[in-house]
Amino acid sequence: MCGIVGYIGQRDAYPIIVKGLQRLEYRGYDSAGLVLYDGNDICLTKTKGKVEDLKNKAEAASCNTGQLGLGHTRWATHGIPNDINSHPHYSNSGDLVIIHNGIIENYESIKKALIKRGYTFESDTDTEVLVNLIEEVKNTEEVKLGQAVQIALNQVVGAYAIAVFDRNKPNEIVVAKLGSPLAIGIGDNEYFVASDASPFIEFTNNAVYLEDEEMAIIRPGKEIKLRKIKDDAIAYPNIQELQLNIEEIEKGGYDHFMLKEIYEQPRAILDTYRGRLLADQGLIRMAGIDQNLEKFLNANRIIIVACGTSWHAGLVAEYIFEDLARIPVEVEYASEFRYRNPVITENDVLIAISQSGETADTLAAIKMAKEKGAFVFGVCNVVGSSIARETHAGAYTHAGPEIGVASTKAFTTQITILTLIALKLAKEKGAFSDSKFHEYLTELEAIPEKVETALQSNVLIEQIAEVYKNSSNCLYLGRGYNFPVALEGALKLKEISYIHAEGYPAAEMKHGPIALIDDQMPVVVIATKKGHYEKVVSNIQEIKSRHGKIIAVVFEGDEMVSELADHIIEVPETSEPLSPLLTTIPLQLLSYHIALMRGCNVDQPRNLAKSVTVE
Numbered sequence: 001m002c003g004i005v006g007y008i009g010q011r012d013a014y015p016i017i018v019k020g021l022q023r024l025e026y027r028g029y030d031s032a033g034l035v036l037y038d039g040n041d042i043c044l045t046k047t048k049g050k051v052e053d054l055k056n057k058a059e060a061a062s063c064n065t066g067q068l069g070l071g072h073t074r075w076a077t078h079g080i081p082n083d084i085n086s087h088p089h090y091s092n093s094g095d096l097v098i099i100h101n102g103i104i105e106n107y108e109s110i111k112k113a114l115i116k117r118g119y120t121f122e123s124d125t126d127t128e129v130l131v132n133l134i135e136e137v138k139n140t141e142e143v144k145l146g147q148a149v150q151i152a153l154n155q156v157v158g159a160y161a162i163a164v165f166d167r168n169k170p171n172e173i174v175v176a177k178l179g180s181p182l183a184i185g186i187g188d189n190e191y192f193v194a195s196d197a198s199p200f201i202e203f204t205n206n207a208v209y210l211e212d213e214e215m216a217i218i219r220p221g222k223e224i225k226l227r228k229i230k231d232d233a234i235a236y237p238n239i240q241e242l243q244l245n246i247e248e249i250e251k252g253g254y255d256h257f258m259l260k261e262i263y264e265q266p267r268a269i270l271d272t273y274r275g276r277l278l279a280d281q282g283l284i285r286m287a288g289i290d291q292n293l294e295k296f297l298n299a300n301r302i303i304i305v306a307c308g309t310s311w312h313a314g315l316v317a318e319y320i321f322e323d324l325a326r327i328p329v330e331v332e333y334a335s336e337f338r339y340r341n342p343v344i345t346e347n348d349v350l351i352a353i354s355q356s357g358e359t360a361d362t363l364a365a366i367k368m369a370k371e372k373g374a375f376v377f378g379v380c381n382v383v384g385s386s387i388a389r390e391t392h393a394g395a396y397t398h399a400g401p402e403i404g405v406a407s408t409k410a411f412t413t414q415i416t417i418l419t420l421i422a423l424k425l426a427k428e429k430g431a432f433s434d435s436k437f438h439e440y441l442t443e444l445e446a447i448p449e450k451v452e453t454a455l456q457s458n459v460l461i462e463q464i465a466e467v468y469k470n471s472s473n474c475l476y477l478g479r480g481y482n483f484p485v486a487l488e489g490a491l492k493l494k495e496i497s498y499i500h501a502e503g504y505p506a507a508e509m510k511h512g513p514i515a516l517i518d519d520q521m522p523v524v525v526i527a528t529k530k531g532h533y534e535k536v537v538s539n540i541q542e543i544k545s546r547h548g549k550i551i552a553v554v555f556e557g558d559e560m561v562s563e564l565a566d567h568i569i570e571v572p573e574t575s576e577p578l579s580p581l582l583t584t585i586p587l588q589l590l591s592y593h594i595a596l597m598r599g600c601n602v603d604q605p606r607n608l609a610k611s612v613t614v615e
């Protein structure tokens with residue numbers, strides 16, 4: 001978590017750092033800080049709160065000049081969010097300044113050793129320990145900053161993306177990475193550093209993504225030089241041309257990124273299947289699958305690992321893969337999987353799903369599965385992310401940047417990719433006829449238009465939100481393909497509105513949660529006409545008999561549920577396996593409106609961060 005940004009060149013660093021931090025705020029937003037250096041004076045400002053608070057504080061202190069700058073937006077791990085624990089951090093001499101995204105796990109022992117040598121610490125952070133360790137190495141070994149960083153990093157355990165400079169070397173920033181992302185933007189006589197490319201996209205399209213255990217010394221006017229932290233071997237920068245454009249990372253007229261991203265789903269789903277779904281030719285073409293077809297077809301089973309919303313997409317995929325392609329699937333929380341010594345064989349295929357491509361637990365699960373010989377396939381949104389690079393093959397979702405912390409378009413595009421894979425494997429295995437296959441392709445092709453129609457319920461959903469905005473609890477029920485949608489609906493509501501919500505398989509309700517139902521309990525039921533419809537209707541009747549309030553998501557033209565429910569939200573009809581792509585839309589809008597009406601920060605809910613790079 002945390003976002004880092006840096007600049008060194010001829011321009012004023014201040015606006016680049018502030019704007020960069022605003023774009024990275026999705027990564028953490030409990031405090032922020034920046035440092036500027038003009039070769040003579042260093043000016044450092046930091047504060048608990050948002051980047052906007054930092055900007056006000058920096059401007060009040062006229063802390064806005066210098067051609068070298070570093071900035072940090074924090075999601076607290078070590079030490080509460082306050083001014084002192086915010087980054088950047090000085091070393092004891094005041095010569096070195098650092099920003100850091102990650103965790104130094106052995107910081108306590110290093111801190112004790114440094115204290116014995118006379119170092120003092122202002123903050124509770126692991127980062128202040130690291131910058132002082134670098135200083136100690138620099139002084140005792142009498143080496144330059146780059147070497148000191150390298151030696152120090154060989155003594156730490158943990159994860160980091162760091163940028164550090166030395167007051168005595170105003171023309172140089174040293175950066176290093178292990179486990180947390182770090183991109184370097186290459187301009188004309190200038191360099192940018194950031195957790196992702198969004199802070200520098202309007203300045204340059206050329207970027208290098210550091211690999212784990214790489215470091216670089218950056219000096220304007222000089223070529224970038226990469227080294228391996230472990231053995232000092234020279235690494236060659238792979239300069240990539242970025243595809244990102246500026247409109248994609250702005251709000252584009254919407255009040256919130258989340259709303260923009262909900263409305264982007266028709267386009268995002270289309271971009272996901274563009275060039276892959278060729279309905280007129282009766283084909284699905286996906287390079288990552290085509291080149292590894294035998295691995296999938298001969299797999300004993302598919303293990304899906306992910307966290308949060310991506311895990312919910314994995315659950316939908318379990319239904320699709322087993323139902324259509326008849327391949328056994330297990331879906332695992334990456335955080336549990338990595339620590340429970342699972343049985344993995346060379347005949348297993350592991351699919352890792354991650355929007356950010358940086359989730360620490362998912363990354364660790366991938367590494368473990370690779371060590372045990374499994375073939376690992378990634379489904380990521382962020383191009384060039386750690387997970388995309390760590391997997392043997394993969395498919396990007398092409399959803400475009402997702403900035404709202406609550407995942408929306410990532411979920412539907414992940415399901416789209418996984419559906420394409422399942423359909424392709426089902427076809428290859430001869431699990432269904434050409435005409436059935438064609439039917440699915442045409443149906444999937446029609447989804448963006450149907451999502452567009454589903455979005456038209458926005459006003460109705462806003463009215464429903466008004467009725468339930470003060471609820472303390474909410475239950476979400478679904479069955480089969482729509483059970484994961486119920487889980488996802490509940491997660492969306494709790495994370496942005498702070499209303500306690502639970503998702504349940506509808507039939508499980510009578511094994512416990514039914515005790516919660518009274519006339520104060522809104523129950524969102526996904527009751528699409530296909531797949532256990534009558535059984536869900538019975539569950540609705542059970543809720544009604546106990547005076548629960550029913551908000552039902554149904555296919556257009558439904559009559560039976562309409563008679564029972566307090567509120568009906570219609571989505572266009574589609575085949576059962578594709579229904580999550582439509583039923584999830586009203587649930588996203590419902591959470592959005594309720595959160596907004598409760599005065600919550602929709603895009604940056606409390607305690608959360610978009611990219612969970614700590615375990």
Ligand code: F6R
Pocket residue numbers: 307308309310311353354355356357358359362405406407408491492495610611612
């Ligand atoms: C919820 C949400 C999180 C993420 C989870 C995994 O709205 O966004 O639950 O889904 O942190 O993140 P990724 O997909 O980046 O691995």
